[in-house]
Amino acid sequence: MQVSEVRLNLLKTDTAVKAIGSFALDGAFAVRGVRVMEDKNGHNFVAFPSREKQDGSYEDIAFPLSKELYASITGAIIDEYKQQVEKQEQAQNQEASQEQTQTEAESAAAPAPKKGKSR
Amino acid sequence: MQVTEVRLTKAPSEDSCLAYGSFTLDGDFVVCGIRVLKTKDGNLFVGYPSKQNSRGEYKDVCFPMARSLREDISVRVLEEYEKL
Numbered sequence: 001m002q003v004s005e006v007r008l009n010l011l012k013t014d015t016a017v018k019a020i021g022s023f024a025l026d027g028a029f030a031v032r033g034v035r036v037m038e039d040k041n042g043h044n045f046v047a048f049p050s051r052e053k054q055d056g057s058y059e060d061i062a063f064p065l066s067k068e069l070y071a072s073i074t075g076a077i078i079d080e081y082k083q084q085v086e087k088q089e090q091a092q093n094q095e096a097s098q099e100q101t102q103t104e105a106e107s108a109a110a111p112a113p114k115k116g117k118s119r
Numbered sequence: 120m121q122v123t124e125v126r127l128t129k130a131p132s133e134d135s136c137l138a139y140g141s142f143t144l145d146g147d148f149v150v151c152g153i154r155v156l157k158t159k160d161g162n163l164f165v166g167y168p169s170k171q172n173s174r175g176e177y178k179d180v181c182f183p184m185a186r187s188l189r190e191d192i193s194v195r196v197l198e199e200y201e202k203l
Contacts, residue, residue, distance in 0.1 A: 001120065001145050028120050028185040029144060032178070033170065049180045051152065051170070061168045062150045062181040069147050 001025050001069060003076040008036065010084055018044070019081050023073065031062045036081045044081065046074040120144050122192055125199040127155065137163070138200055142192065150181055155200045163200065165193045 008021035019036040033049035048063045064070045127140035138155040152168035169177045183189040 001147055024184060025144070025148060026120050028183060028188045029148075029181065030184050031181040033180050049168075049170075051168070059151065061152050062148070064148050065143070066147050 003073055006076050006080040008077070008080055008084055010081075010088060017047075019084070021077070021080075023077060034077060036077060044078050046077050120188055122195040125195050127196070127199050127203060129203055130154075136166075138203060140196075140199075142196060153196065155196065163197055165196045 003023050003025060004027040005024040006021065007023070008019045010019045011017060016037050016039070017035050018038050021034055021036075022030060022032040023034060024030045031049065035047040037045055037047050039045065049061045050058045051061055053059055064073055122142050122144060123146040124143040125140065126142070127138045129138050130136045135157050136154050137157055140153060141149055141151040142153060143149050150168065154166040156164055156166045158164065167182045168180045170180055172178055183192055
């Protein structure tokens with residue numbers, strides 16, 4: 001069994017949940033509500049969908065049994081998460097540099113017409 | 120992908136939910152909280168685990184995407200239900 005698709009949405013929060021998404025197994029079985037978490041030491045791990053039982057304890061709804069499948073699912077999800085975080089950071093850096101050049105251009109262009117008008 | 124194990128328990132009440140339980144795919148991936156449900160016409164079908172979202176709608180947490188797998192799961196689960 002292989003992970004065929006991973007979709008993630010990054011969350012802009014300061015909580016332990018960093019992203020929520022879904023994955024597909026062999027293109028035939030979909031699991032939604034998978035969370036990428038971060039622990040106190042900054043390590044990422046994957047939380048499988050769970051529900052609260054009547055006695056207050058939590059029970060996983062869908063999860064792998066073998067170590068191999070667990071490793072391949074969490075590996076695929078965390079890889080996708082890291083890629084998306086990198087993309088986001090790149091986009092933010094680009095925006096920041098664009099804003100800088102814009103403000104520079106504006107400050108350079110602004111004095112010129114004033115001079116023209118005054119004359 | 121094959122269904123390798125189905126576990127069902129009969130539901131205590133006499134409403135649309137007849138049984139609940141879990142199944143295993145390829146002996147490796149477990150799905151808990153499936154239900155055997157009955158429509159008003161008396162047809163049986165398999166209900167997948169769902170969650171209520173913030174809008175109050177119920178959305179399935181996990182479900183088969185391929186028709187062949189959906190049929191395979193429902194056949195195996197309903198077979199197991201007949202044995203109860």
